[in-house]
Amino acid sequence: MPRDTVKVVISRKLPKPVEQRMSELFDVELNTNDEAFTENRLADALERADVFVSTLTDNITAELIANAGSQLKMIAQFGAGVDNIDVKAAAQKGIIVTNTPGVLTEDTADMTMALILALPRRMVQGVDALRAGEFKGWSPTYMLGHRIFGKRIGIIGMGRIGQAVARRARAFGLEVHYHNRNRVSPAIEAQFATTYWESLDQMISRMDIISVNCPATPATYHLLHERRLKLLKPHAYIVNTSRGEVIDEDALISALEAGQIAGAGLDVFQNEPEINPRLLALKNVILLPHMGSATVEARTEMGEKVIINIKNFLDGHMVPDRVLPELI
Incomplete structure (x- = not known):
């Protein structure tokens, strides 16, 4: 033809x-x-x-x-x-x-890293405070966030994007850990000085930041469910630039509302383009309109x-x- x-x-x-x-x-x-x-x-x-x-x-x-x-x-x-x-x-x-x-790898990894930086340093909250006229001058205790240098990041999904995130995380002084369906080669582990966890439960319970970079498949649907989310440390942050279905969104919102975890950066949602109003009401989240590869x-x-x-x-x-x- x-x-x-x-x-x-x-x-x-x-x-x-x-x-x-x-x-x-x-x-x-x-x-x-x-x-x-x-x-x-x-x-x-x-x-x-x-x-x-x-x-x-x-x-x-x-x-x-x-x-x-x-x-x-x-x-x-x-x-x-x-x-x-x-x-x-x-x-x-x-x-x-x-x-x-x-072709999406580097751009999605850039957006992931942007969220990893913005969440602990409260960047969006700072912008909102300026726009609302709340900034009254520098203060030693104003807008205190947390440094990421020296913290542990757990990457869920060590494919192209996960590895690109690992490369960026190492440059910012993060200690890189990962969970994947199959363990990557020793050469890749050495490149990022990363630690493999066969048990997702054990990994996420020890991390300061969780980055979701796995594809959406029947096996990863609600991979981070209510029980797993309860394993996270109270100061931990979750960043998801993969697919909304990987996280049980209702369970995540409940954990954020209760202060069980520190915050979340989400570029994807379970019922896109609809956004749960409970998410929109939270102050400890950064929400983006699925623009990771944009x-x-x-x-x-x-x-x-x-x-x-x-x-x-x-x-x-x-x-x-x-x-x-x-x-x-």
Whole structure:
């Protein structure tokens, strides 16, 4: 099939250079108003598209895949995570699923480190105090926070992003610890002078900062549940730039309200885009609108990866970023 006759439906507005390049290569249907697809609109797109370019806001269920048109051969995810796609159902129907790994690593790690710095030093509270006219001049006891140098950070998920966080944490003098499904190589452990914990419970009970950097999978759903959250020290902070579902949000809010932990920095939420009003009322949290990878560079490179995946598939070549259900 000639590339320019391949029907590519894109579910969200992408960076202009990406959309322009796709329009040059394929028969592209753009989402010019950037409104998230409803289930009906998503079903219609899957019925018509040869290739569907999805994002994390598209909940592509087994039912939708079963009812997709027979011409649909590829779901090219604009994003690293694929927890919004039933990859197994797609594979059973012969639909290839791809993602865009790697290009988000440094930007997400930067945002993680920004939250790790901002939380103990009360940066957002300081900004709010200035804007509210509460600052009356320097005082020895005003806006006291905590230093991070010499503290222990426990990284949950030692993949690309976890390792990038470890690199930054070491530069700021943090002692790096990690828990991962599989232990990383001795060379990586040596690079970050990091300590591996087979037991997540034992690790989090000894850390000053917890950074959540694991993917959202059935195995990591509510990985930090009520019992585990109670293991944290009262002065500990939690930072999550992964997926909201990894933490039991209600249990986290209760712990924050009760002062069982010191604070949380969240870029993701369990019921996005809805934010729990109890979270919004807390003073010991920093809340961001899922902007960990929101840089021009990252989003453009993500689009380039989508294009490469589609081109390789159409040309009959190996798809570089294919997602296999057995690897999730």
